[in-house]
Amino acid sequence: MHRLLQLEHRCQCGKLLLKGLVFDGFIEIKCKRCEKINQIGNLQLPNDDKHYVIIIDGNGIVVNVSISACNILGYAYEELVGLYFTQINPSMPKEIGERFFGLKTVLHEDHYFQIDTIHQAKSGEIIPINAFLKLFKPNNNEQYVLLLAELKKNQNFNSTTTQKSPKFIENACDFYFDIDENGLGEYISPEVTKLFGFSQEKCIGKNYFNFLAKHTTVKAKDAFEYFSANRQPFKVSHECGKDAFGNTINNQLFFTPKFSDSGKFAGYRVLGWVIPNAKSDKSKV
Numbered sequence: 001m002h003r004l005l006q007l008e009h010r011c012q013c014g015k016l017l018l019k020g021l022v023f024d025g026f027i028e029i030k031c032k033r034c035e036k037i038n039q040i041g042n043l044q045l046p047n048d049d050k051h052y053v054i055i056i057d058g059n060g061i062v063v064n065v066s067i068s069a070c071n072i073l074g075y076a077y078e079e080l081v082g083l084y085f086t087q088i089n090p091s092m093p094k095e096i097g098e099r100f101f102g103l104k105t106v107l108h109e110d111h112y113f114q115i116d117t118i119h120q121a122k123s124g125e126i127i128p129i130n131a132f133l134k135l136f137k138p139n140n141n142e143q144y145v146l147l148l149a150e151l152k153k154n155q156n157f158n159s160t161t162t163q164k165s166p167k168f169i170e171n172a173c174d175f176y177f178d179i180d181e182n183g184l185g186e187y188i189s190p191e192v193t194k195l196f197g198f199s200q201e202k203c204i205g206k207n208y209f210n211f212l213a214k215h216t217t218v219k220a221k222d223a224f225e226y227f228s229a230n231r232q233p234f235k236v237s238h239e240c241g242k243d244a245f246g247n248t249i250n251n252q253l254f255f256t257p258k259f260s261d262s263g264k265f266a267g268y269r270v271l272g273w274v275i276p277n278a279k280s281d282k283s284k285v
Helices: 067-073 094-101 160-164 166-172 190-196 214-229
Strands: 008-010 016-019 027-030 037-040 051-056 062-065 113-120 126-139 142-151 175-179 185-188 234-242 248-259 265-274
Touching (some): 067 142, 185 190, 214 265
Antiparallel strands (some): 027 037, 175 185, 175 265, 234 248, 248 265
16 A cells, blocks of 8 residues: 555666655765765655645555654554545545546646645644645656645745646636635635626625525525534535526535634635536526
8 A cells, every 4th residue: 555655766777775755855875786876855845843744645545644744643653644635634525635636636746736724633633724735756657646734823835836726726626716604705716707707796795695596595505504514515516506697507516614723614615617518508597
């Protein structure tokens, strides 16, 4: 299972130099065969009482962690390695996680995707974090996700690559929007305007349920109230929404919880996909 722990580093001449993963900085090893000096290690990432590193394989399984991950999350190394990602991040729906870890991942090697989320310690404590994720390919045959977690009270991770993170959202879903704990709109992505004709002014501060077909609002409110009371993610397989012209638009939605720096539930970021061929439905609601 933990092949990454046995990652082989070889000299250009083919001599095996080291098995393992260097998390922070470089080490130099002299090849005993050709005497060439080799530098090993390129994961120069923060690894302290405010940051930790987790590496996850294509099946969503943790295969390696930094020591600070064990200290902050309260696990022994042997306990943390081998867990499935939702055991650490219960607010991440499995279907969304698979868009990170699977072969068709929307992550990239050259920049991070940033997400506001939580991790759950072994004790059950909820830890609000900024998670920075990117694709990690230690060789041509293997592919992993590198996750750098930063405790939310510390905002000093200044990788300029995180500025590209909205591109991830564009690739991962058709549209997204933010609502607070009462279901009031806080933000809509530009795609909402393109797909449904709504402006920011039309949506911000307005109740999300006002944009649904009337026959679906009671069921939608019941689901929202139940899952938000428990700070849980949830999926709506078929939502009947309305566009700005009164037409029915059928969508699939994932509600991913948002949390404040203190860990208080603060609403949802909702990722959405238009169900294929639904835009041809011009029925009024």
